[in-house]
Amino acid sequence: MTSDLSSMRRGDYCPSMDSSLFHGISEQELSELNGIFTSVALEANDYLVHQQSPATHVYNIMSGTLLVERIGLSGRRQILAFLFPGDFFGFAHNQSFEFSVQSLTTANVAAFKRKEFFNICDHLPNLKHNMEEITTNVLFHAFDQVFALGQKKAHERICFLLMQLIQRQPGATDEQLVLPMTRRDIADYLGLTNETVSRAFSKLIKMEIIAIDNIYNIKILNLDELKHLASPD
Amino acid sequence: MTSDLSSMRRGDYCPSMDSSLFHGISEQELSELNGIFTSVALEANDYLVHQQSPATHVYNIMSGTLLVERIGLSGRRQILAFLFPGDFFGFAHNQSFEFSVQSLTTANVAAFKRKEFFNICDHLPNLKHNMEEITTNVLFHAFDQVFALGQKKAHERICFLLMQLIQRQPGATDEQLVLPMTRRDIADYLGLTNETVSRAFSKLIKMEIIAIDNIYNIKILNLDELKHLASPD
DNA sequence: CGCGTTGTTGACGAGTATCAACTATTGTGG
DNA sequence: CCACAATAGTTGATACTCGTCAACAACGCG
Numbered sequence: 001m002t003s004d005l006s007s008m009r010r011g012d013y014c015p016s017m018d019s020s021l022f023h024g025i026s027e028q029e030l031s032e033l034n035g036i037f038t039s040v041a042l043e044a045n046d047y048l049v050h051q052q053s054p055a056t057h058v059y060n061i062m063s064g065t066l067l068v069e070r071i072g073l074s075g076r077r078q079i080l081a082f083l084f085p086g087d088f089f090g091f092a093h094n095q096s097f098e099f100s101v102q103s104l105t106t107a108n109v110a111a112f113k114r115k116e117f118f119n120i121c122d123h124l125p126n127l128k129h130n131m132e133e134i135t136t137n138v139l140f141h142a143f144d145q146v147f148a149l150g151q152k153k154a155h156e157r158i159c160f161l162l163m164q165l166i167q168r169q170p171g172a173t174d175e176q177l178v179l180p181m182t183r184r185d186i187a188d189y190l191g192l193t194n195e196t197v198s199r200a201f202s203k204l205i206k207m208e209i210i211a212i213d214n215i216y217n218i219k220i221l222n223l224d225e226l227k228h229l230a231s232p233d
Numbered sequence: 234m235t236s237d238l239s240s241m242r243r244g245d246y247c248p249s250m251d252s253s254l255f256h257g258i259s260e261q262e263l264s265e266l267n268g269i270f271t272s273v274a275l276e277a278n279d280y281l282v283h284q285q286s287p288a289t290h291v292y293n294i295m296s297g298t299l300l301v302e303r304i305g306l307s308g309r310r311q312i313l314a315f316l317f318p319g320d321f322f323g324f325a326h327n328q329s330f331e332f333s334v335q336s337l338t339t340a341n342v343a344a345f346k347r348k349e350f351f352n353i354c355d356h357l358p359n360l361k362h363n364m365e366e367i368t369t370n371v372l373f374h375a376f377d378q379v380f381a382l383g384q385k386k387a388h389e390r391i392c393f394l395l396m397q398l399i400q401r402q403p404g405a406t407d408e409q410l411v412l413p414m415t416r417r418d419i420a421d422y423l424g425l426t427n428e429t430v431s432r433a434f435s436k437l438i439k440m441e442i443i444a445i446d447n448i449y450n451i452k453i454l455n456l457d458e459l460k461h462l463a464s465p466d
Numbered sequence: 467c468g469c470g471t472t473g474t475t476g477a478c479g480a481g482t483a484t485c486a487a488c489t490a491t492t493g494t495g496g
Numbered sequence: 497c498c499a500c501a502a503t504a505g506t507t508g509a510t511a512c513t514c515g516t517c518a519a520c521a522a523c524g525c526g
Contacts, residue, residue: 070380140326142375142379151311154481194506198507430473434473448472
């Protein structure tokens, strides 16, 4: 169990965000935070929070990959985000979460009681500023997803996801990529079915943009074309 | 030209938000804000801000309806939100806006210089709190849109929009509704084409869920069914 | 009134969902 | 360690939804 947050400020844990939660926070200030969090250890498929459960904590991902999902009455599932080390989760506008967060891998998460956390925010301007920046980033990420879902074809959406993973997943490079999620997860993230996802992968392979050894191991053969398909503007 | 923000705190101007920007702010504090905004008058189809123009201001809608759009390289347009009186616009994570904001009607908008506005935020806790609440609402709205685009069929997306309008548009009731936007705007908001939007409306009419006199004048005949189609959970 | 814009409707085709069969992978107990 | 079952992924056939193209209707405006 990790009992020290300071590692979270190092780039190797937070490849994704220009704004990690603890960026620019002094050792002394960090020690204050160290006192008030509990570390949660998760196995693959464990739930961190359930849809409609009371929003008692906010969370900072220390290791592992998680997903944020929302399930409709009809049973349709939409994945709203994948969470990587350094990412933050805790947005709620009522007392309850409107999402579930499930772990895809073994993971460690720092959990802060909401009230205590926001109290500390009030007298650590840097922390508050980071929170605001993260919120804005999440918002812009959501807009990107709206654009992708509204405007793109299946194989373009896959490229959109792959680009996100390249940018955000620890250990990912321009050429090699490990998918932590299943085809169904990808489908539910991109508003597709798993069959369509499968076919879209096959198409990208045939187009020689990617190659796969293991199903979860992807090689990028043509990054420029990948970018082009992924990006609308 | 409106030169007084106090009207913005009244419910009749802000039917939509549980959190208007100026909610809970004293007359005295409000007068401080009154000194630093300029009022912008817009005609229908005028642009308030352009994609990639520098983000110099933040805006609060006083009257009228506007839309937030983003145009991709391919020329396809995604509308990210419609803005109603009381709504706030100004999110940016660089120096420039990544969206355009266009007016659908004649409109009045209060424009605050970013820096001055955020300075005032720093010593008006209520204002800052309202900002944060608005940001969270916008975020949740974006998630709703992701769900709609990812999981819903054309006529369900229309219902999703109609429910939003019932809740947010000034003067809208459970039974009568005026659309301020064109079919193309609706299409670009919901990730459809205008033809599909047209057909979806026809379908809802045939299902006796809505009726239309004037094209922009919609009667809700079966609100329960509308809600059911609109809402995933 | 004529003209341009916007909306509607139809015919058709492209893209995706659905259903089903099959293959590959993972996990379990003997 | 193997056999088997369960799960995940792929591929094909078919149906459905939505996009595209085209014709037409309704509306707004000079």
